[in-house]
Amino acid sequence: MNLNKVMIAGRLTRDPELKALPSGKNICNFSLATSSTYKDRDGKTIETTEYHSIVVFGPSAENSAKYLLKGQLALVEGRLQTRSWEKDGVKHYRTEVLGDKVLFGPKPASDGPAAVTVPEYPEEEINPEDIPF
Numbered sequence: 001m002n003l004n005k006v007m008i009a010g011r012l013t014r015d016p017e018l019k020a021l022p023s024g025k026n027i028c029n030f031s032l033a034t035s036s037t038y039k040d041r042d043g044k045t046i047e048t049t050e051y052h053s054i055v056v057f058g059p060s061a062e063n064s065a066k067y068l069l070k071g072q073l074a075l076v077e078g079r080l081q082t083r084s085w086e087k088d089g090v091k092h093y094r095t096e097v098l099g100d101k102v103l104f105g106p107k108p109a110s111d112g113p114a115a116v117t118v119p120e121y122p123e124e125e126i127n128p129e130d131i132p133f
Helices: 058-067
Strands: 006-012 017-020 026-039 045-057 073-087 090-104
Touching: 006 045, 017 058, 026 058, 045 058, 045 073, 058 090
Parallel strands: 045 090
Antiparallel strands: 006 026, 006 073, 017 026, 026 045, 073 090
16 A cells, blocks of 8 residues: 655745746645754753645645745645756755645734734633533
8 A cells, every 4th residue: 555645734934936837737836844842862942843845736826826925824735746857967856745735824914923813721620511512
């Protein structure tokens, strides 16, 4: 059995770039940054960031170019593909996510990352009888 499926949720590192292929089909390129944190042996918190190249086609490309902005959260579902090319006698490789679905997060605030309102968790105990289901 083979499976090539990926889901990436992160922030756009640049505005999407829309192009038309010779066939007339639209293609959109953008990149997402994802961060993770861990503690090293000394207990110090380390944050790492990965950058992912995203490619989408057709209506998803048009919508991504129209509605996504640098700094915005997005979730991309698709598959991995590695392409290669030769330039000046040197072979280059790039692994990209070919996106099938793109979900848009909130627009970024004008002064920084996207403003997200997170409800506060109540400090008092929750009575199970108060839950409506």
